[in-house]
Amino acid sequence: METSLRIAIAGLGAVGLKLAQALDAGIPGCTLAAVSARDTAAAAQRLAGLRRPVPVVGIDALEPLADVVVECAPAALLPQIVEPFLRAGKTAVVLSAGALLGREQLVELARAHGGRIIVPTGALLGLDAVLAAAEGEIRSVRMVTRKPMRGLVGAPYLAENNIAIEDIREPLRIFQGTARQAAAGFPANLNVAVALSLAGIGPDRTQLEIWADPALERNTHRIEVDADSASFSMTIENIPSENPKTGRITVLSVIACLRKLGAPLRVGT
Ligand SMILES: NC(=O)C1=CN([C@@H]2O[C@H](COP(=O)(O)OP(=O)(O)OC[C@H]3O[C@@H](n4cnc5c(N)ncnc54)[C@H](OP(=O)(O)O)[C@@H]3O)[C@@H](O)[C@H]2O)C=CC1
Ligand SMILES: O=C([O-])CC(=O)C(=O)O
Structure with missing residues (x-):
């Protein structure tokens, strides 16, 4: 007998709204149950077209x-959203992966109560291969991110280091360091680097470069992995969504992840 998972969406922006619409149109095994947004009235308006209305709550x-x-x-x-679910032994699908760093207590909470945190591949690619390689020995993971300026503006790292990117004419490397350092300096831009690090060799060994590139339209991530089982490199060029910091593929990754939760056939690691 098929049971349907009740899905709550916390945040109704570029990802959340598209996800609500996809759930309303139908993802097998899943039912949209409730949403949360900062501006409740505006959110209710955004959801007005749904076939089956759901409550907008805190x-x-x-x-x-x-x-x-x-x-x-x-x-x-992140903590406010996921803690109640983990404490109740339920599942939290997390897109703000960077905010997991330094909050290992969330994983402990999940462990203690039989809950689960799932970080989808999101705007990245290749986490299946990285996870497999991590079962052997990975020698190095490197990622190079290139973004148009509108995908980076507002990042605290830029203000803290007096880096102005608004008027650049040539590609400019604005950051070189670890995934952990990037998550702190670019909290709305580099969740993908943290997801990569969690799949592989951790936030302190995953090396990252970030470039601002005025010629680009797409947020571009290249990953390079050297392991005892394989070497591989892959690049994804993300078409921005309504939010220029967020690739369109992000919500599709969440939809695929939810579909997989209840699927009798699951493909990929
Ligand atoms: N892991 C990955 O690969 C990726 C991760 N991300 C991350 O995913 C997250 C969502 O991205 P995106 O959809 O583009 O973000 P948006 O900025 O488009 O949307 C954020 C939403 O959060 C809502 N919000 C703000 N404050 C509250 C609150 N107090 N209670 C409830 N809701 C609130 C906003 O509400 P309102 O509309 O009312 O203002 C808005 O709807 C971000 O952290 C982003 O960095 C993004 C892309 C890829
Ligand atoms: O890393 C993120 O959070 C988002 C991103 O780069 C992208 O969508 O390409």
């Missing part, structure tokens, strides 16, 4: 209404 009211929460909100809200 973050703290989501847990009793759902089995799974999809976090697609500003990174600072």
Whole structure:
């Protein structure tokens, strides 16, 4: 007998709204149960076209209404969104992966209560191969991210280091360091680097370069992995969504992830 997972969406922006619409159109094994947004009235308006309306509630009211929460909100809200679900032994799908760093207690909470945190591949690619390689020995993981300026503006790292990118004419390397350092300096831009590090050799060994490139339209990530099982490199060129910092493929990754949760055939690691 098919049971349907009740899905809550925390954050109704570029990712959350598209996800709500996809759930309303139908993802097998999943039912949209509730959403949360900063501006409740505006959110209710955005959802007016849904076939089956759902309540718009505060973050703290989501847990009793759902089995799974999809976090697609500003990174600072991550603990408030996922803790109630983990404490109830439920599942949290996390897009603000950078905010998991330094919050290992969330994983402990999940472990203690039988809950689960799932980080989808999101705007990246190749995490299946990285996970497989990590079962052997990975010698190095390097990622190079190139973004148009509108995909980077507002990042705290730029202000803290007096880096102005608005008027650059040539590609400019604005950051070189580890995934952990990038997550702190670019909390709305580099979740993908943290997801890569969690799949592979961790946030302190995953090396990252970030370039601002005025010639680009797409957020571009290249990953290079050297392991005892294989060497591989891959590049993804993300078409921006309504939010220039967020690739269109991000919500599709979440939809695929939810579909997989209830699927009798699961492909990929
Ligand atoms: N892992 C990955 O590969 C990727 C991760 N991300 C991350 O995913 C997250 C979502 O991205 P995106 O959809 O583009 O972001 P948006 O900025 O488009 O949307 C964020 C949403 O969060 C809502 N929000 C803000 N404050 C609250 C609150 N207090 N309670 C409830 N909701 C709130 C906003 O509400 P309102 O509309 O009312 O203002 C908005 O709807 C971001 O952290 C982003 O960095 C993005 C791309 C890829
Ligand atoms: O890393 C992110 O959070 C988003 C990103 O780069 C992209 O969408 O390409």
